[in-house]
Amino acid sequence: MTAETEERWADVADVADLGPTGRHVCELDGRSILLCRTGGDILAVSNRCTHLGQPLEKGRIMSGRIYCPHHSACFDLRTGEAMSGPAVTRLPCYAVRVEAGRVWIQAQ
Amino acid sequence: MTDIQFDYRQGFQVYPGGRSGPTGEKAPYIDYGTTPPDKTRYYSKEEADLEWQHMWMKTWAFAGLMCDIPEVGDWLRYNLGKESFVIVRTGTGPEDIKGFYNVCAHRGNRLVHSDFGHAATGCFTCDFHGWKYNLDGSNKEIRDEIIFRPETVCDRPGMVEVSVGVWNSWIWLNPDPNPRLTLLEHLDVMPEHLKDYDFSRLRVLRDLEVCWDANWKTALDAFIEFYHADDVHPEAIPVSEMLECQYDLYGNGLSRMIIPIGYVTSRFEDRDTVNEALKMFVQVYGGNPDDYSHLKGYEYKQAMTDTKRKWGKKHGYDFFDKLTDDQVVDDWNYSPFPNMTINVFADSVLLQMFRPHPTDPSKSYYNAITLCLPVSDDITPVLDPNAFGPESFGPPGWKGDERPARFIPQKLEEFGYLLAQDARRVPEVQLGIESECFVGARLSESEIRIRHYLAEIDRCIGRLPR
Numbered sequence: 001m002t003a004e005t006e007e008r009w010a011d012v013a014d015v016a017d018l019g020p021t022g023r024h025v026c027e028l029d030g031r032s033i034l035l036c037r038t039g040g041d042i043l044a045v046s047n048r049c050t051h052l053g054q055p056l057e058k059g060r061i062m063s064g065r066i067y068c069p070h071h072s073a074c075f076d077l078r079t080g081e082a083m084s085g086p087a088v089t090r091l092p093c094y095a096v097r098v099e100a101g102r103v104w105i106q107a108q
Numbered sequence: 109m110t111d112i113q114f115d116y117r118q119g120f121q122v123y124p125g126g127r128s129g130p131t132g133e134k135a136p137y138i139d140y141g142t143t144p145p146d147k148t149r150y151y152s153k154e155e156a157d158l159e160w161q162h163m164w165m166k167t168w169a170f171a172g173l174m175c176d177i178p179e180v181g182d183w184l185r186y187n188l189g190k191e192s193f194v195i196v197r198t199g200t201g202p203e204d205i206k207g208f209y210n211v212c213a214h215r216g217n218r219l220v221h222s223d224f225g226h227a228a229t230g231c232f233t234c235d236f237h238g239w240k241y242n243l244d245g246s247n248k249e250i251r252d253e254i255i256f257r258p259e260t261v262c263d264r265p266g267m268v269e270v271s272v273g274v275w276n277s278w279i280w281l282n283p284d285p286n287p288r289l290t291l292l293e294h295l296d297v298m299p300e301h302l303k304d305y306d307f308s309r310l311r312v313l314r315d316l317e318v319c320w321d322a323n324w325k326t327a328l329d330a331f332i333e334f335y336h337a338d339d340v341h342p343e344a345i346p347v348s349e350m351l352e353c354q355y356d357l358y359g360n361g362l363s364r365m366i367i368p369i370g371y372v373t374s375r376f377e378d379r380d381t382v383n384e385a386l387k388m389f390v391q392v393y394g395g396n397p398d399d400y401s402h403l404k405g406y407e408y409k410q411a412m413t414d415t416k417r418k419w420g421k422k423h424g425y426d427f428f429d430k431l432t433d434d435q436v437v438d439d440w441n442y443s444p445f446p447n448m449t450i451n452v453f454a455d456s457v458l459l460q461m462f463r464p465h466p467t468d469p470s471k472s473y474y475n476a477i478t479l480c481l482p483v484s485d486d487i488t489p490v491l492d493p494n495a496f497g498p499e500s501f502g503p504p505g506w507k508g509d510e511r512p513a514r515f516i517p518q519k520l521e522e523f524g525y526l527l528a529q530d531a532r533r534v535p536e537v538q539l540g541i542e543s544e545c546f547v548g549a550r551l552s553e554s555e556i557r558i559r560h561y562l563a564e565i566d567r568c569i570g571r572l573p574r
Contacts, residue, residue, distance in 0.1 A: 039510055051235065058228035060182065063513035069181075069228030071235035072220045085221035086235040 009097065009104045016101070018042065025057050028107060033094060035103060036077065038064050043077045044096045044105045050075075050082065050089035112351070112374060116553040122354040122368050128434040131301040132366070135356035140559035144548025149562070150323045150541045156469035163446060163568040164189060164283070168294045170448050170461055171195060171281035173477070174274060175311065176511065177205070181227045181243065185210060185220050186281055187473075190466040193281055194220050195272055196227065198243050206244060207272035207281050213247070213265035214239050223514050232267070241267050275299055277308035289360065296359040298442050302452065304430035310457055310479035311508025313492065314524065316517050317475045320531070322538035324447060324462040324472035325562075329549075330530055330537065331449045331460055332441075332557040334367055338375075340529050343496040346385035348439075349373050355556055361445025361564030363557040370412035370437045372405030379406040385497070386411075392491060392500060393419045412437045416454060423484040428454055443557060445564050456480045456493045470538060475514075476527055482507045494524025 012026040013035060022037035025047055032047035034057050045066070047056050054070040061067075065083060067074050073087035080091035095106040114120070121134045149155045171186040172195055183196040192210035210218050217236040231248050232241045240248040245267035250256065271282040273291030276299070280291050292299055320327070330336065337350045344350075347369060354366040370389065372379045382405045387397035395415030403411055413433040420428030420436070428436060431454055440452045451458040457479045465471040480490050486505035493500075520528045540546055551558055566572040 058226070060224060060226035062224055062511050065513060067222055067225040069226050070233055072222050072225040074222040074225075083222070 008106055010107050011102050011104050012044075013103045014101060015042070015098060015103060017103075023057060023061070025055075028094075028105060033105065034066075035096075035105075036061055036066070038077055042096050042098060042103060044094035044103075045075070045077055045080060046092040049073055049087060050091055051085070051087040056091075119553065120352040120354050122349070122352065122366050122438075123434055128432040132432065132434060134354055135358060135364075138357045138556075138560065140556065140563060142551075144550055145559070145562055147541050147546055147548045150326050150538070151470050153469055156464065158569050159565060160189060160464070162570065163565055164464065166282070166284045166287065167446055167568065168271075168273070168280045168282045168287065168289070168291050168444075169446065169463075170278060170444070170459065171207070171272070172279045173312070173479075174202070174205075174277040174279060175308065176224060179226065180204075181230065182224070183220065183227060184224050185222065187463070188281075188283075189464045191283065192218060193270060193283075194232070194267075195279060195281065196232075196243050202277070203274040205272055205274065205279065207270045208245050208267035209270065211268065212236065212239055213267070214250075219267070245269050276302065276305065294360055295444055296362045298358075298362055298364075298444060301364075301440075301442075304427060304435075305452065305454075306425075306427045307457065307479070309425070309481055311482055312477060312511050313456075313480045313490065313502065313506075313508070314476070314478040314494070315512055315514040316523065317473060317514055318517055318523075318531075319465070319471060319473050321471055321535040323469055323541075324464050326538045326541060327472055327474055327534050328443075328447060328449070328462040328561075329555075329558050330534055332363065332365065332443050332561075333555045334365060335552060335554045336530075336533075340533065341526065343385075345375055346372075346383045347389055350375055351554075353554065355554060357556065357560045361561045363443050363560050365441045365557065366434075367439040367441065368409070368434070368437075369439060370409040371407065376405075380404045382408050388497060390415050394422070394488065409433075409437060420454065423481065423488070425455075425481060443561065445561055451493070453493060456491065458493055470542065474531075474534075476523070478524070480506070480508065492524065494526045496525060499525060 010028055013024055017024040018037050024035045026033050033044055034047040035042055035044050038061055049056050049068040051071055051073045056066055056068055059066045059069045064077050065074050066077055071086050073085035074083040075091040076083055080093040082088055097104045117137050123132045172184045176184050177197040180197050183194050186193045193207055194210045195205055195207045198204050198206050210220055212219050212234040214237055217234050219232045219234055238251040242248045247264040247266045250261055271285055271287050273280050334353045349368040356364040386408050390397050390411050393415045400411035413436050416436045417428055436454045442450045447462045449460045459477040461475040463473040483490055489504045490502040490506035491500055492502045517523050523531050567574050
């Protein structure tokens with residue numbers, strides 16, 4: 001990865017950090033980001049439900065969706081779309097690259 | 109086609125001499141007569157209201173799978189008509205679940221809004237005013253309780269509990285907190301018949317739900333007889349029995365049909381030649397048709413039995429050893445009252461549920477869940493029971509780890525080929541039933557399961573004595 005692209009991407013975690021749960025919370029520019037493994041991919045989304053800002057990290061992940069454990073808002077992990085429940089705003093998503101066992105996400 | 113004798117009192121007995129044991133035996137005939145059922149049952153609001161009051165609110169119905177709520181705090185939503193329920197895992201035991209109305213006691217908001225979820229905070233929280241409920245349904249917190257006059261909430265309003273039960277890892281729910289029958293009583297002989305199957309090892313391959321323009325009974329009727337198969341599923345003619353299926357009636361509205369599979373049937377003059385569809389059926393399960401070249405078409409089921417037993421061993425399913433040869437190959441289709449069909453194959457199961465629409469008796473909800481046994485390696489394809497021929501090959505090395513979302517098919521082909529063939533007809537039949545010219549269904553004895561569950565509805569409503 002070149003120096004120029006390093007300015008736009010951030011090394012946030014090791015793949016191993018996702019562990020058996022398949023998820024890991026990291027920080028980027030003061031924002032809490034949730035990394036999660038689903039369908040063989042690692043995805044990155046904001047760790048704050050767009051309903052009331054509650055953390056999503058303990059939410060249930062099924063079929064490429066995450067269900068907020070607080071009021072059951074449901075988001076598509078790839079697009080951030082609010083699928084059902086009280087949330088109406090899209091969940092911010094981040095592009096992810098995995099290189100040499102490290103997880104990089106694109107800073108917004 | 110060879111001459112076939114049929115005595116309606118005897119029916120077709122697919123396993124002569126009791127070769128598949130007592131569970132495969134033909135059940136005694138019940139004479140329901142020949143009068144067409146009242147067609148208004150399939151569209152009148154009055155009938156729908158009677159069903160709701162006397163049956164739906166007091167009967168066990170399939171609600172979900174234990175494999176969908178594996179951890180304490182996991183929950184699933186079950187909608188039935190105008191009601192919504194939530195079923196939550198409360199402990200680590202195989203039946204540690206509770207069921208509640210999905211209604212906040214404060215102002216009636218729905219507590220959960222999606223099909224699945226997890227109460228990570230150990231409680232349900234209403235997103236309207238923040239009331240919290242423990243997993244046992246009791247009230248945990250009334251936010252700003254000081255603003256309530258004590259008598260308004262002194263009873264500590266909680267979630268309203270309903271009856272839930274588990275059989276072989278499947279969940280049933282009865283809105284009646286004091287049901288007339290236990291779940292096992294309600295299921296009559298089905299648990300005994302299927303005791304050698306381990307359904308907890310199945311995983312969801314497909315889960316679809318659609319609202320279609322047909323009464324729930326119109327849809328159910330399409331799936332509890334095989335008389336339609338020649339016309340609706342012609343691809344199955346080379347490999348499946350069509351006419352000589354066995355229809356059995358049991359207690360509490362339960363019924364069954366057995367569809368023998370894997371040989372050249374009486375539909376063909378030449379029953380000796382093995383057709384290509386049968387050979388492909390063997391190949392699909394990893395067998396080599398050349399190994400069975402000594403078999404005639406009418407006896408080719410032996411090839412399927414042998415191949416599927418080897419498949420079961422290869423992938424670690426010891427319970428196949430407990431199944432009869434017929435159970436390894438044939439389709440044993442059970443229909444627990446009131447609204448479900450279960451196509452039981454050794455390696456896959458198709459669950460179909462037919463649920464009433466909240467307001468319109470000419471509409472209903474259809475939910476089809478395809479369950480398969482995962483394969484043990486990375487190259488064997490899982491077999492999709494909803495497809496024919498090469499399209500029945502599913503993903504190689506399928507383990508069922510990623511539970512697919514419940515989806516609403518937008519196009520007919522998204523049902524899967526087999527179900528699409530049935531789905532196309534269902535709304536058409538509803539239109540014809542509601543026609544002025546239609547006097548009611550003239551039912552054959554192969555359609556007797558229809559009369560059987562209608563009679564059980566009549567017992568629920570009080571039109572027939574128990």
